[in-house]
Amino acid sequence: MSALPQISEAEYEVMKIVWKYAPISTNEITEKLLETSSWSPKTIQTLIKRLVNKGVLTYEKESRVFVYTPLIQECDYIGQESKSFLDRFYGGNITTMLSSFIENDRLSESEINGLRSLLSESFHKEEN
Amino acid sequence: MSALPQISEAEYEVMKIVWKYAPISTNEITEKLLETSSWSPKTIQTLIKRLVNKGVLTYEKESRVFVYTPLIQECDYIGQESKSFLDRFYGGNITTMLSSFIENDRLSESEINGLRSLLSESFHKEEN
C-alpha cells in the first residue's frame, strides 16, 4: 500500500462532495460547494483539475461535460491521514491520545460514556 | 483563546526539541536534531528564525549566543491540532474516530484493552 496522493485542505472539500455524490459533473460539484463556501467557480475548477492531475479523480466525457469519479476511497484517505496524525502527535498510540484528551478535560461525561459503550460493543464482536 | 500560530512539519521537529530542553541554544538544537535528521545546520537555523518570527519562540542573548524558550505550550499546540484534525475528518467527534478505527481493524485487541482500562480509570476519577 503505497502512499496516497497528498490532498490539500481546499481540495479535500471538493473530495467530500465527490465521494458523496459520484459520479458527478463539474457543475454539480460547484453547486454543492457554493452552498457552504464562497469560492469562485473558477477556483473550484482549478481544484478539480489539480485533483485529476494528482490521480485522485478520473473523469468521463458525457457529451460536452466531464463527470468525475474518485480513484481513491474516502476511508483509505482518512485512514492514512489519521495514522500520520497519530504518529506525529501521539507516537502512533491512540491510547495516548485519548488519555491526553481526558487529562485536559476535552471530553464530556457523555462522550466518555459513548466511548465506553463503543468499546464494550467491540468486545462482544470479538467474542463471536 | 485565539488561534496559535501555524507550525509547519519541519518547524514542529524543532519545537519538539525546544519543548523538551528549553532553554536551549541554536547549537544545542542543531546537535539534537542531527541525531535524527540530516538537515543542514543552515536549514535548522532558518526554521528557528521562522519560529521566532511567528511568535512561537523567544530568545535571550547570552554573550554571543541565542538561547531559546517556547512562547506556546506543547500541550496547547497539540490540543489545537487535535481539535482541527478531529473536526476535519470526524466531525469533531472522537467516538466517530474510534469507531472508524475499530471498524477498519486498525486497533489490536491489546490496544482496545488499553482504552477500556483508561476509560474505567477516568470513570473512577469522575466518581470522587
Added chain:
DNA sequence: CCTTAATTCTTACTGGTGTAATAGATATTA
C-alpha cells in the same frame, strides 16, 4: 587593535496552495 572564527541575518530558489482571470474549444441555436 586587528584578524579570525563563530553566530546570526539576508537572500534565494523550487514546489505546493489559495484564489482566480483569460484564452481556447465545442456544442447549440438562429
Added chain:
DNA sequence: TAATATCTATTACACCAGTAAGAATTAAGG
C-alpha cells in the same frame, strides 16, 4: 453555417514550506 453560450485548459500571482548559501556582525585571541 455562423454566432453564441458553455465548458475546459492555460496562465497568473502571492504566500508558505523545505532547503540552503552567502553576507554581515560580533566576540575572543594574538
